[in-house]
Amino acid sequence: MRLATPPRPARGRARKVAAAAVLLLCAGLVQAAPQQANAASTRYEAESGTRSAGSTVDTNHKNYSGSGFVNSNNAIGAYVEVTVNAAAAGNATIAIRYANGTGANRPADVSVNGTVVSSARPFDATTNWDTWADSTLTVAVKAGSNKIRLASTTADGLANIDYIDFGASGGDTQAPTRPAAPTCSAVTESALTLSWGASTDNVGVAKYDVYEHGNKINEVDGSLTSDHLTGLTPHTTYNLTVLARDAAGNVSQASPAIDCTTSPSTDTTPPTKPGTLTSSNVTANSVDLTWGAATDDKGVTSYEVRSGDNVYKTVTGNPPGTSTTLTGLACDSPYSLTVVAKDAGGNASPASNAVSFTTATCRTDGGVPSSITTLSSDWTIPWGTYWMPDGSSALVTERDSFKVYKVTPNGTRTQVGSVPNAVTTDGEGGLLGVAVDPKWATNHYVYFMHTAAEGNRVVRMTYNGSALSSYTVLLQGIKKNRYHNGGRLAFGPDGYLYASTGEAQTPSLAQDKNSLNGKILRMTTDGRPAPGNPFNNYVYSYGHRNPQGLAFDRNGRLWEAEFGDSKKDELNLIKPGANYGWPTCEGSCSTAGMTNPKASWPTGQASPSGIAIVRNVVYMAALKGERLWRIPITGDTENVGTPTAYYVGSYGRLRTVTKVPGEDAFWLSTTNGDNNGSGEAGSDKIFKVLVK
Template sequence: MASHPHTPARRRPPALTAAATAVALAAGLLGAAAGTGSATARSETTARSERGTGSGIDSVPSAIRTVSSGWTVPWGLSWLPDGSALLTERDSFKVFKLTQSGTRTQVGTVPNVVTTNGEGGLLGIAVSPNWNSDHYVYLMHSAASDNRIVRMTYDGSSLSGYKVLVTGIAKNKYHNGGRIKFGPDGYLYATTGDAQNSSLAQDRNSLNGKILRMTTDGKAAPGNPFGTLVYSLGHRNPQGITWDDQGRLWEAEFGNSTYDELNLIESGKNYGWPTCEGTCSTSGMTNPKRQWTVSEASPSAVAYADGALYMAALRGERLWRIPVSGTSAGTPVAYYTSTYGRLRTVEKLPGKNALWLSTTNADNNGGEPDGADKVFQVDLG
């Protein structure tokens, strides 16, 4: 199968200045195409007039500002109880603390990480939900022989210790998955790619092409459908997971050359790859709730805020907003198309109606030098 990791390297127009961004927002220039496969331009004003259609939603992106610059491929982001965040850099293997005022401090370098000269390296990060008592931080990274999930201790100033929890996740240059998050049930979830071996996604004995669910010690969580770490299967390269306000799990996934997907994940279900890419009629396969052509998306992280999912797109270079109502996903609308380049990670700020959004333009397909990446705050209003 063809790889479809990301778009080829190219130069982008420079990002708007703060003043120009404000003007563009006011003029509605940062709204973009609505729907799947649509090239119809829609302004911010039009988007606002459609807010809440069918779901009572009352927020869309309304302002954006730079929180921090000078990053090189920031990949994972997880919040600390004090409202600051821990971020990983994929290729430097470093972990930083970033405050909401923009102060950045390196807190450690994760040992035993290797680059795959593609999509692997230091990937996701998840702060323990019990951090005030255990001070644990969980990370997913590429190692010499595999991808793995590890645990370290963060004392508020630096990372220490290194305990391997899960090994044997096959790695490759591309398709390494890598997102880890704690769910509302207190268990740790991890996305794994098929490591460019599509047959692994359908193999229940493989950890690849799956969403994994585990205890804080890396063991299979109680209630997992097959008695193993595997929670769902048939995934190609998922890099985004989040939960809505009813505890439903949503996932964003790279397709091959036809469709990228937004899936509603349920225990034990098969999401089709490599038999299906996008919607299909094959018995036993679960169809996506939304799909996009690969040029519009190539999605990485996904976050939930105020009744909608926000999906960061790499090749698509846009932030998709998808309203959700129950188990249905409404009409997607895109923001910031080709304005800030490749968008990697999006997370809701704790206690605020806002998002943090990061770029990875300094990666191997972004065409920008080290230090070119930024972290933005997107206010929803």
């Protein structure tokens, strides 16, 4: 907006003001009588928005709309910001009307709710200051209030901004193409460079997101096709994929995955043996431990509390602490524990002295896991388990083989068929949940959720007790991606089918009540939205990242376990119409209108999948955490007691927990044979756990 040629401060400022107005318009902060630009958009005059200090509203040029235009101050970061209210989450089109009579580009960052969606967007020269042009882009907005800011990236400030036309949700719905296969280079013990083939998009790629086993670890601008990752662990394999997204929030399918292994550490000196380990305050489920600090030539990074090869707890910090309370122990059981120090190179010290003790007698009202036995072996990623209404057998799905098995109470299994049209995603997609109709004795219906060519589906088949037939699609259009496909099915006491869906690595979908993704859905057995759903569609609750476990308690209330991103995993009590926060919240937060979890864990201790409720206690399987969490419900309230962990590291990645009908017991399955586990095909098991 203003070059130092003839002193045209009004023009320069007008440009900036206009730019500011554009931003304001986009953000909807412009509250002064917006005009209807056309049937699909609302016009916001820039002069009604918020602008940076030094910006003015001017009228010294022709052909502007409203009462003037915004001429920003000549500075990097000069801005206009507006707040718009969107009726629903989704994509919206903003058309920024500007003039630039200087002959030089005046680029600006366009951001929505603090996130830059178009970096250094060009606002090229127009014929003169009286000539206006439109710069149009599609952005993702959330339901309700959205702040849109236009900020200059050069000392010339913004172009003059006249108005912004804010379009209804819709616009660009085309996702970028899948990025080409990544490669690794410049690998060291703590860093590597990941490169990939560029995506294409009808509007343009705004960002590339880098994922490691389903968790986003970094992002780079859409103009780049490489990322230098730092802070990695030596001699560790990272399974990496890349996704492209455009300014509207459309996300591509994940690139092919690549395993990149960092170099072995050059540090070969282990820490010294920790000092004397002592135990105290032994209860039925916990013990206090204290030990002396170890030393290391480069520094101790953690201590591991171990029993043999099993790691019960890792204590970190800078430096890591030398005491901890170990919870989740089995009551009335003997333990022998040691402590080992580790450094950044992965070197482990000699083990400390061992302490031995026996936990106190079991006193928990709801009971605790008292024995675990192998029920069935030779599985490869058993994912869903659902008992027949008569309790005579259960159906179990295998995720990547698409096979369905009948398993009897003594562990005998028989394949009863496969689910047609199922495909994998080389990640978490495939044949997922299964549910049996409560009226199976008369209709013989069973239900599956699986990944198909176009996305994820809920389907129905007929099962006569020995074979599957009559594949029928009930619901499709649920977006898929390599990770975050949800997949759990359960029938509620109301007779309706509940399904959990992930946000397909597209966080904005979780807040869109018109999207099937990032939700818990509730439907009839013929695939229609269930009567009484809060938004008159399939959606029962929303704001979910990757919901997995579903279980109903004795009061008919629905509990749900959910994968977090990098901070917190969640156990939620689900209520119709409630918003569970993702991507604004991960774990508990204070944002109005969002529902906090009843319990949460660091992602390294959980990454939860299936849950079951036995004697008013929630049992939650943990994948990355490799443990079973026990979370007691406090009577008939909405509160839970202190979670405790069992089988930490003993059986690997735990996937599904299913109550055994008529018994204080549950089945517990592993998925060590998946692409995140260390087991081979056929290494997975189903256990039976008794609760006493």
